[in-house]
Amino acid sequence: MDKLGDGLRELVTGPDRWLNLGLLAGGFMVLALLTLAARALLRIPLKYTLRSLRARWVSSLMTLFGAALVVWASVLAFGLAAGLDHTLQVSSDPLDLLALRKGATAETSSIIEESLARQIATLPGIATNQRGQPLCSPELVVVVNKPRRTGGGHANVLVRGVTPVARELRPNFRLIAGRLPRTGLREAMTSPSMAGRFYGCRLGESLEVWGSQFRIVGLFTCGESAAESEVWTDLKVLGQTSKRPNLLSSVQLRAASPSAMAVLKDRLVNDEQFALKAVTEAEYFAEQAVAGLAIKIVGRIISFFLTIGACFAVANTMFGAVASRAREIGTLRALGFSRSNILAAFLIESLVLAMLGGLLGCLATLPLNGLSTGTANWQTFSEITFAFRFGPKVLLQGAALSVLMGLIGGMLPALRAVLMNTVEALREV
Amino acid sequence: MKFLPYLLKNVARHKLRNLFTMLSIGVSLFLVTLLYAYLDFQEELGKQSADYRRLVVTHVEGLTALMPLAVVDRIRALPGVKAAMPLSWFGGLYQDDKLPFAQFATDPMQCMDVWTEYRLPPEQLLAWQQDRTGCVVGNVIAEKRGWKLGDRIVLKGTIYDCNLELTVRGIYTGPDSGDPEMLWFHYSYFDELLKARRARAAGRIGTVFVKVADEANLADVARRIDERFASSDTPLRAMTEQAFVQSFTEMVGNVQAFIQNTALAVVFALVCVAANAMAMSLRERVREVAVLKAIGFQRRTILGLVLGEAMLIALAGGIIGVGSVKLLTTFVDPSVAGIPGLTRFYVPWNSAFTGLLLAVGVGLASGVIPAVRAANLSVVDGLRRVV
Numbered sequence: 001m002d003k004l005g006d007g008l009r010e011l012v013t014g015p016d017r018w019l020n021l022g023l024l025a026g027g028f029m030v031l032a033l034l035t036l037a038a039r040a041l042l043r044i045p046l047k048y049t050l051r052s053l054r055a056r057w058v059s060s061l062m063t064l065f066g067a068a069l070v071v072w073a074s075v076l077a078f079g080l081a082a083g084l085d086h087t088l089q090v091s092s093d094p095l096d097l098l099a100l101r102k103g104a105t106a107e108t109s110s111i112i113e114e115s116l117a118r119q120i121a122t123l124p125g126i127a128t129n130q131r132g133q134p135l136c137s138p139e140l141v142v143v144v145n146k147p148r149r150t151g152g153g154h155a156n157v158l159v160r161g162v163t164p165v166a167r168e169l170r171p172n173f174r175l176i177a178g179r180l181p182r183t184g185l186r187e188a189m190t191s192p193s194m195a196g197r198f199y200g201c202r203l204g205e206s207l208e209v210w211g212s213q214f215r216i217v218g219l220f221t222c223g224e225s226a227a228e229s230e231v232w233t234d235l236k237v238l239g240q241t242s243k244r245p246n247l248l249s250s251v252q253l254r255a256a257s258p259s260a261m262a263v264l265k266d267r268l269v270n271d272e273q274f275a276l277k278a279v280t281e282a283e284y285f286a287e288q289a290v291a292g293l294a295i296k297i298v299g300r301i302i303s304f305f306l307t308i309g310a311c312f313a314v315a316n317t318m319f320g321a322v323a324s325r326a327r328e329i330g331t332l333r334a335l336g337f338s339r340s341n342i343l344a345a346f347l348i349e350s351l352v353l354a355m356l357g358g359l360l361g362c363l364a365t366l367p368l369n370g371l372s373t374g375t376a377n378w379q380t381f382s383e384i385t386f387a388f389r390f391g392p393k394v395l396l397q398g399a400a401l402s403v404l405m406g407l408i409g410g411m412l413p414a415l416r417a418v419l420m421n422t423v424e425a426l427r428e429v
Numbered sequence: 430m431k432f433l434p435y436l437l438k439n440v441a442r443h444k445l446r447n448l449f450t451m452l453s454i455g456v457s458l459f460l461v462t463l464l465y466a467y468l469d470f471q472e473e474l475g476k477q478s479a480d481y482r483r484l485v486v487t488h489v490e491g492l493t494a495l496m497p498l499a500v501v502d503r504i505r506a507l508p509g510v511k512a513a514m515p516l517s518w519f520g521g522l523y524q525d526d527k528l529p530f531a532q533f534a535t536d537p538m539q540c541m542d543v544w545t546e547y548r549l550p551p552e553q554l555l556a557w558q559q560d561r562t563g564c565v566v567g568n569v570i571a572e573k574r575g576w577k578l579g580d581r582i583v584l585k586g587t588i589y590d591c592n593l594e595l596t597v598r599g600i601y602t603g604p605d606s607g608d609p610e611m612l613w614f615h616y617s618y619f620d621e622l623l624k625a626r627r628a629r630a631a632g633r634i635g636t637v638f639v640k641v642a643d644e645a646n647l648a649d650v651a652r653r654i655d656e657r658f659a660s661s662d663t664p665l666r667a668m669t670e671q672a673f674v675q676s677f678t679e680m681v682g683n684v685q686a687f688i689q690n691t692a693l694a695v696v697f698a699l700v701c702v703a704a705n706a707m708a709m710s711l712r713e714r715v716r717e718v719a720v721l722k723a724i725g726f727q728r729r730t731i732l733g734l735v736l737g738e739a740m741l742i743a744l745a746g747g748i749i750g751v752g753s754v755k756l757l758t759t760f761v762d763p764s765v766a767g768i769p770g771l772t773r774f775y776v777p778w779n780s781a782f783t784g785l786l787l788a789v790g791v792g793l794a795s796g797v798i799p800a801v802r803a804a805n806l807s808v809v810d811g812l813r814r815v816v
Binding site for chain 1: 445446452454457460464491492493520585587629676677678680681690691698699702704706713
């Protein structure tokens with residue numbers, strides 16, 4: 001129930017609140033507009049359709065629940081994939097470059113000598129901050145295996161050793177609790193979602209890294225990016241404790257201009273002195289997007305099969321509706337309603353049924369919005385923490401599924417209703 | 430049993446409706462069985478590895494922290510250890526194409542004593558041991574890539590800054606639970622390349638695989654290894670191979686909860702769908718049920734008849750779904766789906782049975798309300814009712 005409360009609060013106070021609420025309002029408006037259009041187009045009043053659904057309310061409700069659950073499960077899977085994508089998306093400056101060892105696909109498999117990083121910092125074309133220091137951040141990542149607070153088991157946590165300039169390269173960095181770790185001390189900071197997911201990551205707790213205790217003194221957010229899956233500490237201290245003195249994993253830097261960036265990139269890659277791999281953050285994360293692949297495929301498989309299953313269910317209900325209303329349909333025909341009118345009426349009926357179910361299913365996922373979870377990023381061999389995201393795109397996908405169910409499921413029964421022989425239909429008991 | 434023909438007739442009466450219900454159940458159970466099979470598959474892999482009496486030793490800080498090669502000899506010298514070999518993940522690219530096959534640097538002198546479930550012809554083993562740049566590949570990956578003895582394979586390093594130029598000296602076969610898509614090569618060759626580049630990883634390894642002697646206790650040996658290195662420069666952690674496999678599943682995250690929740694939602698939706706169809710069928714047969722009661726059928730029998738019909742439909746759906754998933758995973762290589770790490774995926778029999786059981790359960794649950802209604806039907810009302 002706490003989650004439900006948090007989710008609802010997130011829905012109305014979270015960063016996506018206007019989108020979420022707007023989408024809901026928009027959905028209702030579209031539905032209302034469709035209704036109006038249908039009224040103008042259809043000679044059989046919508047009231048008839050809705051009353052027909054009500055007349056068989058048990059059956060309608062069962063189908064509605066079935067459709068709702070299917071949409072719920074599918075949207076859940078989509079939301080998971082969307083959340084992971086969002087985390088791996090780049091929020092950094094397009095002028096940022098990441099230098100790695102040549103051939104390395106991730107920071108965790110990259111090693112750069114610290115002396116080389118000092119030379120990189122002196123290269124021309126690197127942007128500077130107000131104090132005139134180059135925006136060039138030497139960083140060291142170390143992976144440690146830590147027990148999860150929820151869900152059990154262990155996962156690999158990425159610990160990043162940084163210097164103060166690292167924060168300036170991440171424009172979305174915000175310290176939200178505590179203070180920054182002091183240079184030269186075994187102090188660290190992490191994100192609130194990590195604090196909730198791993199032992200030793202809460203404010204005031206201590207995290208053991210290679211036999212040393214690092215006290216968590218601050219919590220930060222970083223625009224929901226991958227940095228929120230990490231623990232940050234002082235570069236020198238981490239190098240000593242993890243027995244990697246004078247070694248780095250990567251160097252992040254910001255170029256002063258696009259042309260300077262091209263020159264820098266060329267220099268880092270082709271100069272014998274460096275011979276590194278230099279990629280933009282967008283390129284780096286594109287390589288890691290594989291992490292989300294499995295979840296995406298599973299999500300698509302789930303929604304594909306469930307939607308087919310739900311189509312059959314909707315078809316069953318509508319066949320039942322057609323069969324039990326044979327005489328009614330005959331009467332309508334005898335009264336002079338055309339075949340297309342009847343077809344439209346039955347299709348609308350199944351659409352309304354499926355879409356109501358879809359709406360219910362979408363609404364039922366919203367309490368889970370923002371709930372954080374994690375999965376393995378095999379590229380960095382560490383866990384990436386991300387949150388379910390039911391943004392407009394995901395909800396629209398859910399709505400599209402329900403429309404599909406209604407249309408496909410309703411088509412055959414509607415055709416049967418239309419093709420009925422009027423005289424025989426009237427004679428039916 | 431004598432009512433079976435009657436049940437079948439009833440099911441056949443509404444061919445389209447019952448077919449749709451069956452397909453709805455079939456398609457959904459296809460999915461649920463597939464999801465559950467994934468969990469069972471992981472578990473079976475772990476269980477099977479328990480039979481081989483092996484321990485996996487890593488640095489206490491996990492797989493990414495390397496340890497010196499010398500620990501292998503020290504571990505081998507411990508009582509209760511039959512054989513021990515280094516095993517380092519290379520993770521290279523073949524022809525610049527990311528292939529989902531594992532490449533390991535290891536010790537060809539110990540390899541077959543540790544991985545006893547794999548078979549390699551003795552002359553091939555000898556050829557591999559004698560060729561420093563030789564490698565051994567699994568029969569499945571060899572077939573997929575068309576590799577034969579004597580072929581050259583070049584692997585481009587991603588984790589390590591070196592490329593391997595290997596020659597196929599042997600092709601191994603293994604049991605169903607084994608990985609037939611591995612490539613093994615000499616650690617000494619790999620180390621030489623690392624040393625030439627003065628790489629940090631030179632002389633260091635990721636894991637040690639230990640075969641425990643038959644008479645020794647696995648847990649005892651693991652504790653002995655832990656204690657031997659606890660206060661050294663490189664503290665180690667020994668775990669059973671089962672626990673090692675489990676740690677990878679854990680890393681993927683809380684998949685289990687996700688699968689179980691999805692399955693629960695699907696099953697609940699199915700009960701709704703099937704109950705709805707059953708209720709529709711019975712509504713049309715009110716008069717018939719009344720006649721059955723009038724001619725002396727007991728309420729119990731009517732209850733049983735309706736439940737039986739519901740279960741029959743659901744079971745048929747279950748057979749369609751579970752059967753097709755089993756057939757599909759038997760004949761289609763699951764790696765075509767593009768999900769990494771599923772090259773050996775199959776549907777274990779116990780997940781197939783769980784799927785069928787689930788189908789019967791759905792049938793039973795969906796039949797309850799219509800059955801009770803039918804059983805409690807008043808004969809007079811039923812006969813009078815005009816549908």
